[in-house]
Amino acid sequence: xxxxxxxxxxxxxxxxxxxxxxxxxxxxxxxxxxxxxxxxxxxxxxxxxxxxxxxxxxxxxxxxxxxxxxxxxxxxxxxxxxxxxxxxxxxxxxxxxxxxxxxxxxxxxxxxxxxxxxxxxxxxxxxxxxxxxxxxxxxxxxxxxxxxx
Amino acid sequence: xxxxxxxxxxxxxxxxxxxxxxxxxxxxxxxxxxxxxxxxxxxxxxxxxxxxxxxxxxxxxxxxxxxxxxxxxxxxxxxxxxxxxxxxxxxxxxxxxxxxxxxxxxxxxxxxxxxxxxxxxxxxxxx
Numbered sequence: 001x002x003x004x005x006x007x008x009x010x011x012x013x014x015x016x017x018x019x020x021x022x023x024x025x026x027x028x029x030x031x032x033x034x035x036x037x038x039x040x041x042x043x044x045x046x047x048x049x050x051x052x053x054x055x056x057x058x059x060x061x062x063x064x065x066x067x068x069x070x071x072x073x074x075x076x077x078x079x080x081x082x083x084x085x086x087x088x089x090x091x092x093x094x095x096x097x098x099x100x101x102x103x104x105x106x107x108x109x110x111x112x113x114x115x116x117x118x119x120x121x122x123x124x125x126x127x128x129x130x131x132x133x134x135x136x137x138x139x140x141x142x143x144x145x146x147x148x149x
Numbered sequence: 150x151x152x153x154x155x156x157x158x159x160x161x162x163x164x165x166x167x168x169x170x171x172x173x174x175x176x177x178x179x180x181x182x183x184x185x186x187x188x189x190x191x192x193x194x195x196x197x198x199x200x201x202x203x204x205x206x207x208x209x210x211x212x213x214x215x216x217x218x219x220x221x222x223x224x225x226x227x228x229x230x231x232x233x234x235x236x237x238x239x240x241x242x243x244x245x246x247x248x249x250x251x252x253x254x255x256x257x258x259x260x261x262x263x264x265x266x267x268x269x270x271x272x273x274x275x276x
Binding site: 038059060062066119123127133135137139140142 | 154161180181185190239241245246247248255257259260262265
């Protein structure tokens with residue numbers, strides 16, 4: 001919502017809309033910022049961010065020069081939709097596509113001081129058996145190394 | 150027998166010069182939003198049978214790295230590759246910028262984490 005929009009100003013002055021209501025209304029315009037999840041190992045994974053839709057991330061390997069594969073996610077601190085990263089506590093569940101392994105759950109915090117246009121990179125790396133670790137970067141800067149809870 | 154299928158990956162904006170086991174410096178470019186933050190890579194070799202400066206080997210390995218610009222002193226980090234690692238193993242060394250002059254390194258063997266740490270705190274997680 002553009003707070004300098006004349007229509008918005010008129011609505012505020014008339015009492016028909018309050019700034020808090022307008023910012024959290026989150027209508028058709030999506031303010032989410034693109035972010036990425038990277039899979040650095042061979043197994044295809046399923047990832048779920050903040051109880052949202054499951055996202056599949058393909059594995060990599062020598063044929064790809066071990067280049068980590070990526071899938072798109074988003075940072076959406078203003079609207080806080082399910083499936084998107086947000087300010088404060090975030091929960092990410094990761095599990096292999098094949099088999100019956102229980103998800104690895106990662107919980108980490110994004111400071112509320114993070115710019116709404118920050119892009120996050122989540123790297124998933126395999127430790128052993130069905131355990132993974134998660135590295136969280138903000139615009140390329142390492143924010144957290146997260147072990148499964 | 151050399152396998153040039155190991156890589157150093159750079160996940161942040163600054164281009165990095167790095168040296169493996171006192172070999173020649175190589176450069177791995179930075180990345181950014183225009184590339185969807187896909188990490189750039191540079192190749193390295195694992196030559197455990199004929200240990201050579203610049204290549205990875207069994208036992209202790211040292212990586213030195215620094216930004217390509219500025220007057221920083223090279224940072225150094227040592228990690229172990231188990232003597233049981235297959236000579237055809239492929240390694241992935243990820244460099245991440247942690248803060249000002251601090252970098253974090255993740256070393257993977259065929260996609261599995263074997264070493265994790267930064268210049269002051271390298272921790273073996275798997276041998």
